[in-house]
Amino acid sequence: MQADKTEMRLRELMLAALDGDGAAYRALLADLARYLRPWFARRLGTAYASHAEDLVQETLLAVHTRRITYDRTRPFTAWLHAVAHHKFVDHVRRHAIRPTVPLEEDAPVFASDDSANAADRRDVEAVLKFVPERTGELIRETRLEGATIAEAAARHGITETAAKVSIHRGLKSLVAKFGRGEP
């Protein structure tokens, strides 16, 4: 469910980017960096975690220069995963790193991101179901994913003020529902 939502959102951004939409492209790359950083760090292991940023940049660069190879009819996350995996293997070979990742910790790129750890995130997703869908997305984008209110408002095609009001009301209703007295 979560992955499907990610796929739909990223794919839409990618399709817009392929058509020349610079803003969507910038949002896409920023999103990808957020997902890729922890994924590389986890796969590299603690000893080489400092390489993660290099790999993020290499992968973004590859996404840019090889974006012609994305087939519009296929899932975007699968393509991105293939690019990231290729860059990872290439990097590890070149630097003669021998990373060991415990099997149970290996996960696809989009399993988790920087904004919260996975368990908290599931809770948040469950809670956000209690507010209208757009409000929930606005809250997630601004409070968890680090978008500014202006960016989130633009993404949903509403004014900044409307977004602010919507977020405020949403949070207030959630506090009323789940908070125990304290705001």
Added chain:
Amino acid sequence: MTDDLIARLSSDLRPIPPRAIERRLWRALLAGLAITSVTAWLVLDLTLGRPFGGAFGGPMFWVKMGYTAAFGLIGLAAAPVLTRPDGRIIWPLLVAGLLVLLALALGTMDWMRADWSMPVLMGNTAMVCPWLITLTGLPVLAMLLAAMRSLAPRSPTLAGFAAGLVAGGFGALVYAFYCGETGMMFMAVWYSLGIAMTALLGAIIGKFALRW
């Protein structure tokens, strides 16, 4: 740092039309074929004295056309998929293998009827045919590999192999215009060998040239 990179990349965004890979490969193929047609005439006709259309008119000429074009088209079907990072495709390789088997089976029956006579198998040009086919396909191979360098194959070797299959198929097709042989077994063995050699050459070059 990464933010700078993102800003730089998103300011350098040019739109990509749908099916851009296919178009790029087709363009490379046409350019390669143009060069091949000219060099084949210069080398095969003017230098080696092979008249254009040596086997025109016979049914075997058309069999050769179909057989060689089939490999080119099979390679062309596989190439766009194999040049993607998440591309997997296996049926073109199977079809290509089956096609060789079919040709060998038909050729063997033909050869059996000729009482296994060596001249039917070897024709007059068996020793040069595979080499000349590979040579004829080289311009196409070079153009295709050059076009593939900006793509992102999951396996550079397989992508190179597909390029080689296209180059071998269309190289053999052009070569067939200058080839006077009319034996089925001749085609099944020596044409197949020439195409396979081109495909193998593509795989070897691709392994190194198509890294990304």
